[in-house]
Amino acid sequence: MFGYDGSKWQELELEERGGYLEVRMNGTEGYFCIAKENDYTVIYVSAACVAILALIVVISTGRRRRKKKK
Known part of the structure; x- marks a missing residue:
């Protein structure tokens, strides 16, 4: 999973929670991209x-x- 920090996309650390993915983010809004390998x-x-x-x-x-x- 990638997150946009305002200037570039960065790969984020994530945890799988059943059928969900959990990531840490700053603030209450963000842009994310889930890229399948x-x-x-x-x-x-x-x-x-x-x-x-x-x-x-x-x-x-x-x-x-x-x-x-x-």
Whole structure:
């Protein structure tokens, strides 16, 4: 979470309280930005699994064709 202090955005310390986020602020009003961090791990693992499966299919069909030719 980021807070605007009048001249720039600064990352704030926060505490998770169930479904809420708690931050400390000066005064009674403020501007805040909640920025989600992108985690591409699932995408990378999925892409690797698809590539491995495609490689297995290509190798297995190539072996079958060689056996039929002999």
